[in-house]
Structure formats: C-alpha cells, structure tokens
Amino acid sequence: MKTVTCTAPVNIAVIKYWGKRDEKLILPLNDSISFTLSQDEMCAKTTVSISPKFSEDQFWLNDKKESLENPRIQNCLKEIRRRASKRKFDGKDENVWSWHVHICSKNNFPTAAGLASSAAGYACLVYALGQVYGVEGDLSPVARQGSGSACRSVHGGLVRWHKGEDDDGADSVARPIAPPGHFPDLQVIICVVSAGQKKTGSTEGMRQTVASSSLMQHRIKVSLPSRIESMMKAIEEKDWPTFCDLTIADSNEMHAVCLDTSPPCVYMTDTSHAVASLIHKYNDLKTDQGDINHKVCYTFDAGPNACIFTPGAVAKEVLPLLLQAFPPPPAQTPKEYVKGIASQPAPLSKELKRLADGCAQSGKLQYLIHTKVGDGPRVLVDPASSLLNTTTGLPNTTDGDM
Amino acid sequence: MKTVTCTAPVNIAVIKYWGKRDEKLILPLNDSISFTLSQDEMCAKTTVSISPKFSEDQFWLNDKKESLENPRIQNCLKEIRRRASKRKFDGKDENVWSWHVHICSKNNFPTAAGLASSAAGYACLVYALGQVYGVEGDLSPVARQGSGSACRSVHGGLVRWHKGEDDDGADSVARPIAPPGHFPDLQVIICVVSAGQKKTGSTEGMRQTVASSSLMQHRIKVSLPSRIESMMKAIEEKDWPTFCDLTIADSNEMHAVCLDTSPPCVYMTDTSHAVASLIHKYNDLKTDQGDINHKVCYTFDAGPNACIFTPGAVAKEVLPLLLQAFPPPPAQTPKEYVKGIASQPAPLSKELKRLADGCAQSGKLQYLIHTKVGDGPRVLVDPASSLLNTTTGLPNTTDGDM
Structure with missing residues (x-):
C-alpha cells in the first residue's frame, strides 16, 4: 500500500474567471490571474492510499463516506490513471494505475466562510493522486477538470490561468507568474x-x-x-x-x-x-x-x-x-x-x-x-498527519490534527 | 397681473437615461423612453404670476422662500422669456417677457419616496411659465435644461426623448409615442x-x-x-x-x-x-x-x-x-x-x-x-387651486388643497 497526504491552498482571483467556452472540459472564455493564499489559515487536506488489495475506489469527505460517482472527481481520477499508465516505471509497480484508491479529504476552512473550497479541494485531490500514482508534469489541466479555478491552486504566489485555444483543453493551464513575496509582506x-x-x-x-x-x-x-x-x-x-x-x-x-x-x-x-x-x-x-x-x-x-x-x-x-x-x-x-x-x-x-x-x-x-499570500500544495511527511490508517487504508477515526 | 396654476406628472423610464454628452445643455448620450404616471397620486404643482408691478423675480418651494440663483431655473426662465419676446402679440402685452415673475411650487409626493421629483418639478415650472408668458410650441427642450428627464414629463403616456445631434440641443426633444391607454388598464x-x-x-x-x-x-x-x-x-x-x-x-x-x-x-x-x-x-x-x-x-x-x-x-x-x-x-x-x-x-x-x-x-x-399611467401637465382653472394670492401675488398661507 502506498499512502500520501497533501494540503493545498485557496486562491483568490484578481482578474476573474466568469464564463466557460466548454462546459464539459471546463475551458474558460478568458485568462484569469490569482493570488494563492497561505495554508496556515485555510487549506484543503487529502490523504490517498492505493493498494493492489483494495477491491474498489472509496471516498470520504469531511468525515462522511461519499459516492465517487461525481463526474468531476471521475474525470480527475481517470486522467491521473491515464497518465500513470503511460509512465515508464523502472521494473516494479508497472500496473500501479490499475490499483484502487481510497481518498479522504477535509477542509479546514472556518465554517460558512463561503470561500472557494472546491478550488483547494480539487487541487489537493489531484496533487495527492499525482504523488501516489507517481505522475509528473503539469497537473493544472487535471485540477481544472475538477473545478475550473482549482488549476490556479496548484501553484503558489501569483498565478495565471491561460484560457488556451485547443479544443481538447490541453493548453488551458495555470502557470506561476511571480512568487508569494513578489509584493513584499x-x-x-x-x-x-x-x-x-x-x-x-x-x-x-x-x-x-x-x-x-x-x-x-x-x-x-x-x-x-x-x-x-x-x-x-x-x-x-x-x-x-x-x-x-x-x-x-x-x-x-x-x-x-x-x-x-x-x-x-x-x-x-x-x-x-x-x-x-x-x-x-x-x-x-x-x-x-x-x-x-x-x-x-x-x-x-x-x-x-x-x-x-x-x-x-x-x-x-x-x-x-x-x-x-x-x-x-x-x-x-x-x-x-x-x-x-x-x-x-x-x-x-x-x-x-x-x-x-x-x-x-x-x-x-x-x-x-x-x-x-502563500505557496502551492505540500506533501506532509509526518505519518501522524495522515487521514487514512496506513495499515487498513480506512479513515482514522480520531483526527485532532486538522 | 396674470396668474396660472399647473400640475405635472412624474415619469418612469423603461429605457434609461444615464450619461450626458453635454453637461451644460443637459444633452444625453442616448435616447430614452418613459411612461408618464397618473397625477392622481403624485404630481408637482406650480402657480406663476407675472405683473408689470413686481419689482423682482421670487420663488417659493414647498412653503419656503428660495433663491432664484439656481442656474437650471435661470436657464428655463431665460429661455421662456426669450421665446416670449419673439412672439407676435396682438397689440397688447408686447413686453410681457420683461415682467417679473413670482413662482410658487409644491410636490405632493409622499415624503421620502426618493422619486424623480425634479422631473415633475421642472416640467411643471416650464409648463406654467409657458402658459403665463403665452409661449407656444414644444417646451420639452426647455424643461430638459432644468432636469434632463423633465422633458419627458411634458407629455402623457409613452414618451421618447431623442438624444438629438445638434450642438445647441435644439433637436434633443421629447415626443409622445403612445397614449396612456396604449396597453389597456x-x-x-x-x-x-x-x-x-x-x-x-x-x-x-x-x-x-x-x-x-x-x-x-x-x-x-x-x-x-x-x-x-x-x-x-x-x-x-x-x-x-x-x-x-x-x-x-x-x-x-x-x-x-x-x-x-x-x-x-x-x-x-x-x-x-x-x-x-x-x-x-x-x-x-x-x-x-x-x-x-x-x-x-x-x-x-x-x-x-x-x-x-x-x-x-x-x-x-x-x-x-x-x-x-x-x-x-x-x-x-x-x-x-x-x-x-x-x-x-x-x-x-x-x-x-x-x-x-x-x-x-x-x-x-x-x-x-x-x-x-397617465397624461401630461394640466392647467387648473379653479382659482381656489392657486398657490399665489391673485391680488398680492404672494403665497396663500393656508393651502389645504395640495
């Protein structure tokens, strides 16, 4: 079993995304620019475990078992697995992409903040999946398919989401344009x-x-x-x-x-x-x-x-x-x-x-x-921060560390 | 002494006037269209008296003596007098345009309605001045110089204010386009x-x-x-x-x-x-x-x-x-x-x-x-409706008929 825990930040657009040119692929009508916020106050946290022994994909959100039928989550998961299947592994774990996954997510936003929790949530999910399936490269177009503005939460500081021109959305990606400290303090x-x-x-x-x-x-x-x-x-x-x-x-x-x-x-x-x-x-x-x-x-x-x-x-x-x-x-x-x-x-x-x-x-x-303002998603190395039990792959019932 | 009392209606734009191409002449950037409202519920009322014996122009608004220095009122008054001076009179009152005027105005709007009282007010003022100085023809461009949308209150029913093209605003006029009963009831x-x-x-x-x-x-x-x-x-x-x-x-x-x-x-x-x-x-x-x-x-x-x-x-x-x-x-x-x-x-x-x-x-x-919805300004013939004493030309102190 492989387990990874990540956190990802909220971002706030200063040039707004409002309007899609493709509803299914979530392609925007215009470029947008955002600032990523510090994860000290607000972040999404996700632990993902994969194992050849898991019999199905499972998902827990904010301590509740949820269906994985949501097409947006499915799109992210499929794309990560597709990329994993194309990766060259050095001899072992070649079929890692076919392993089932357990996903456990939490948001640490103050309740009712009404803030863009889905952006942090999808960025975190995609980042964690990328880590656990060993997928490298730009994950912003994958996060974008979860929630448009999530692609901007894949980076820290000032980020520009290019609307792109391609019909398949391949060039609709987010790129960092300046670090968090660009405007000092x-x-x-x-x-x-x-x-x-x-x-x-x-x-x-x-x-x-x-x-x-x-x-x-x-x-x-x-x-x-x-x-x-x-x-x-x-x-x-x-x-x-x-x-x-x-x-x-x-x-x-x-x-x-x-x-x-x-x-x-x-x-x-x-x-x-x-x-x-x-x-x-x-x-x-x-x-x-x-x-x-x-x-x-x-x-x-x-x-x-x-x-x-x-x-x-x-x-x-x-x-x-x-x-x-x-x-x-x-x-x-x-x-x-x-x-x-x-x-x-x-x-x-x-x-x-x-x-x-x-x-x-x-x-x-x-x-x-x-x-x-702050930086992009992080991998948490302390096993105590995991939301899933690293032996069973099931949610840790006591989690005081959110 | 000549005395005339008029009422004029409020109008509500359905295509809005917002933005001027000339601040001084009050020329709009676009045509607008409005409905004139019934005077039963809301109207402005103005009595004007002119006399060769008056020594100065005087103005009372809502029971208070007001200065006549307001350039918008001055513009209306000057334009009415200019038109009166060009009129052909049949032998008498040739110099009526040079007589001083007493103006007494009241709005019968429910307090704090925040409704366009200036439109009704200026339409009423200009209509009454036109009557008392014997000016005929389209008064909408005169009312416009008091308050832009006032030009639309010069007519009943559906009214279109043409933005006009002329630099002097001569063609920036309001014209009725349909009677009050156009959409029945x-x-x-x-x-x-x-x-x-x-x-x-x-x-x-x-x-x-x-x-x-x-x-x-x-x-x-x-x-x-x-x-x-x-x-x-x-x-x-x-x-x-x-x-x-x-x-x-x-x-x-x-x-x-x-x-x-x-x-x-x-x-x-x-x-x-x-x-x-x-x-x-x-x-x-x-x-x-x-x-x-x-x-x-x-x-x-x-x-x-x-x-x-x-x-x-x-x-x-x-x-x-x-x-x-x-x-x-x-x-x-x-x-x-x-x-x-x-x-x-x-x-x-x-x-x-x-x-x-x-x-x-x-x-x-x-x-x-x-x-x-309703019709345009009216002349009130009942002398009891006058806001000015028809002998002294001064405000009637008791006025229960507003």
Whole structure:
C-alpha cells in the first residue's frame, strides 16, 4: 500500500474567471490571474492510499463516506490513471494505475466562510493522486477538470490561468507568474459577511451570464484583453497602486455582468458594498495625502465576502478601521472575531475614526480572517498527519490534527 | 397681473437615461423612453404670476422662500422669456417677457419616496411659465435644461426623448409615442424601500460612469441602439411580454454600468434585489403555466425603489404577493401601507403564497404606491387651486388643497 497526504491552498482571483467556452472540459472564455493564499489559515487536506488489495475506489469527505460517482472527481481520477499508465516505471509497480484508491479529504476552512473550497479541494485531490500514482508534469489541466479555478491552486504566489485555444483543453493551464513575496509582506483580510439568502451557484450563474448579458461580450472582447495586459505589466513592474486599481475594476466589472444577467445574479450584499465603499474612502484619503503606495484593494468572488489585499504596514491601519466600521457583535471577543495572524492594531487616527464612523454597521460581518499570500500544495511527511490508517487504508477515526 | 396654476406628472423610464454628452445643455448620450404616471397620486404643482408691478423675480418651494440663483431655473426662465419676446402679440402685452415673475411650487409626493421629483418639478415650472408668458410650441427642450428627464414629463403616456445631434440641443426633444391607454388598464406599483445610506447623486454618478466604465461604451454603442429599436417595435405591436423583458433588461444594464463605475454607484439595495427576484419568480411561474401575457416588469431609477408595471388584472395577484413577501411593520395599517388606488386584492393561491414566503422580509418596505399611467401637465382653472394670492401675488398661507 502506498499512502500520501497533501494540503493545498485557496486562491483568490484578481482578474476573474466568469464564463466557460466548454462546459464539459471546463475551458474558460478568458485568462484569469490569482493570488494563492497561505495554508496556515485555510487549506484543503487529502490523504490517498492505493493498494493492489483494495477491491474498489472509496471516498470520504469531511468525515462522511461519499459516492465517487461525481463526474468531476471521475474525470480527475481517470486522467491521473491515464497518465500513470503511460509512465515508464523502472521494473516494479508497472500496473500501479490499475490499483484502487481510497481518498479522504477535509477542509479546514472556518465554517460558512463561503470561500472557494472546491478550488483547494480539487487541487489537493489531484496533487495527492499525482504523488501516489507517481505522475509528473503539469497537473493544472487535471485540477481544472475538477473545478475550473482549482488549476490556479496548484501553484503558489501569483498565478495565471491561460484560457488556451485547443479544443481538447490541453493548453488551458495555470502557470506561476511571480512568487508569494513578489509584493513584499502582502497580507490578506477576508471579511466574512453574515449569511444572507441563497444565491445562484457559480456554474449556473456563468452559464446564464454568457447566454443573456450583452455587456459580457464587451468584457470578453474588449475590457479583459487590455486589463490582463495592464495587470501583467503592473505585476512585472511591482506597481502596487495600479495592481490595486485593476483588481478593484475587474471585481466590479464581473459583478456588473452578473447583474446584467437574466435573471440577475446578485452576489454582493449591502454589507459587501459598505466594505467596498470604506476601502474607496480610505484610498481616496491616502491619495489626497500624496501617499499612493498606502493603497489597498478589494475583490469579491461569487459571494458576499470581501477579500482585501493590503501591504502589512497598511494592514495595521486597515484592520482597526474595519473593526471600527464593523464592530463585532457584543457576544464575540476580538479573538473570535479576527481569526488568523495575531496582530497589534495601531490606534486609529481621528480622521480614520471619523471615516469608519460614517459607515459603521455593527453585526454585519460574522468575522474576519487575517492571513497572507502563500505557496502551492505540500506533501506532509509526518505519518501522524495522515487521514487514512496506513495499515487498513480506512479513515482514522480520531483526527485532532486538522 | 396674470396668474396660472399647473400640475405635472412624474415619469418612469423603461429605457434609461444615464450619461450626458453635454453637461451644460443637459444633452444625453442616448435616447430614452418613459411612461408618464397618473397625477392622481403624485404630481408637482406650480402657480406663476407675472405683473408689470413686481419689482423682482421670487420663488417659493414647498412653503419656503428660495433663491432664484439656481442656474437650471435661470436657464428655463431665460429661455421662456426669450421665446416670449419673439412672439407676435396682438397689440397688447408686447413686453410681457420683461415682467417679473413670482413662482410658487409644491410636490405632493409622499415624503421620502426618493422619486424623480425634479422631473415633475421642472416640467411643471416650464409648463406654467409657458402658459403665463403665452409661449407656444414644444417646451420639452426647455424643461430638459432644468432636469434632463423633465422633458419627458411634458407629455402623457409613452414618451421618447431623442438624444438629438445638434450642438445647441435644439433637436434633443421629447415626443409622445403612445397614449396612456396604449396597453389597456396598465397599473403601477411603486415599492418604497426603507431608507438606507445616502447614495451618489445622479448628476455626479452619470459623470463618473461616463468617465470610468468600460462597459458603458458597449451600452451606448451596441446594446441601446438595438434595444430602443426592439422597444419601439414592441410598443407598436402592443407586445407586452417583450416590453417587460426589455424594461427589465435595461434597468439591470443601467445598474450594471453604475456598479462598473469607479467608485461604484450602488443604488439598488438587498431589498431592491429581493423585489426583483420575486418578480422574476412570478414571471417564471406564469410562463411555466403558459400564461405569457400575465407578466409584470420592474425598473429601478437611481435609487432603491422598485417601480412595477402590471396589467390591472395581474395587479390583483401581484399586490397581495408583494404584501405577503413584504408585510407591513406591525404598527402600520394596510391603508397606510398601500397608498393610492383602493383595490380588493384577490386571495393568494397556495403556489403564490409559497413563492412569497420563500423571500419574505417584514419591514423592508416603507410603503407601496398603487397608481396608473397617465397624461401630461394640466392647467387648473379653479382659482381656489392657486398657490399665489391673485391680488398680492404672494403665497396663500393656508393651502389645504395640495
């Protein structure tokens, strides 16, 4: 029996993926660019075991036995086995690709974060399968077939997913474009908005936008090609203010085409807009003061939660600003309210206090996650981290190490 | 002394005006189409008196003396006087254009409705001035210089404001395209959303959209020309379902380009979206039942309030649906909650009750206004309706007739 345990990160797009050119292969209409987040605060974890003695493939997700019929998981598994079958092994394990697999996965995201858990989950699954079946090479197009944006979680730092041109999706791959430290000491604050009504899922939402939004044509044909070029240049030149402007513009354009959909896909709530508005006011204040590098940017995925990118020095000011504008519900301690990196927030200036008080809304956020950008999937070598018993290949019932 | 009292209606655009090509002359980037609403529920009222004995122009608005320095009022007044000076009078009052004017205006809108009061206000002012100075001909380009959309309130029924091509705006005029009864028994329900935070004014918002939204280019160059053509055809053919689809699409597209603005102009709130979503669900249900003429549509101006157009027979179902989904706050009686046309709502079917319960949000609406489409400005001949004393030319202190 061979067993491998891996973790994989969440990624947040700064140039958004919204719309497919091929539903089955999950090929996007446009390139996208993302930042991979640190796995210290959020990650998916997967243990895979293969053995010639296993009689069938089995799958456990978050401590529950699940069916493996899901075509997306099947596609990933088939592709890994196909690649394994073509590999040259040195004499032994030639037919490893035919062994059955046990898969055990968990997400360590704070509950209800509504974050892109499927991206981390599929990246982790595919990475672990690649390790256990001894498959080398670029796994991003395999992860892509699990969940489009999962292909970006295969790498750390800044990642570009090329839409590709091939009908079979062979060139629709994610490639790292800069390491996590490219913008030094970059931090991330995720504002988790208190749950509202259930929204359209992103697969369905994308399909409806492509089918019904006239503005979407402009996004794909005109805005995005030019914005992606500008974003690549901003990244290359480490031009943080431009990076911020483009990130904000692309998030708003994506949500604009969502609203232009019939029926409208509305993901941002009043609270989302209040966070965005606070960030604009903060940036305006800093620009007025001539401090243009003291900038932060927000981006929203297909959900209400704000993801804020901020240089560490600025986070010291932005975090207390957010706490002033969105104080925790009385029952919550500051530690429960701000998860992640422990930080000593600076006292707010009078000016910033006034700015926050202008849009103060207590209880509108569930909590904040303070984290960083980070690197790609990891193999955990400590056997204690395995989710499967290395003798039986069945889930470890006690697992305090998630 | 000559005195005239007029009322003028509110209008609601179904193809929206958003963006100017000339800020000073108020020339729009695109044609727009609107329905004029009944003056029974909402109107502006203005009395103007002119006399060779008045020593200066004076202005009272909603019982308060106001300065006449506002350049928009000045532009209207100058243009009316210019036209009056060119008129051929039969011997007497040749220099009527040089007489000073007293203007007294009131809006009878329910407070805080956030409805386009300036459109009704300027249409009324210009119409009354035209009457008192004896100016004939199309007054829509004069009203336009007060407030762009005011030009559409100069006519009843369905009205098209042509953007025009001339630099001086001479051909940027509103023309009636169909009478109020064009779609028989058409009713209007305005859902007044409980006040949220103050939003960007529409003049400033338009300017920012034109300056910063890439999607706006597509709206102006691609979507609108084709949508306006389709809308004219739908009106001509009395094709109600298509009229509804186009109205909804244009409202959402306008709010999409607002969101695509830097900083974003966000006018719709969670409650606005909840109303829109309910209407989509209602329409989907009726379409599934094969009853495509049983359709309603919504549209949102630069504010959170939903304006719903509905055939009278459908209103009997849609009004109780709205009341079920958005019940009045406990302190409010149904009569206070639904202003306007008294109606006997039909009991809700189980199906519709379920639909409303799925998105029920008590207290999210302040109240509803149930009204109709209607005709253009009117001259009130009853001297009792005058807001100015016909002897002194000063405001009547007691005015119970608003």
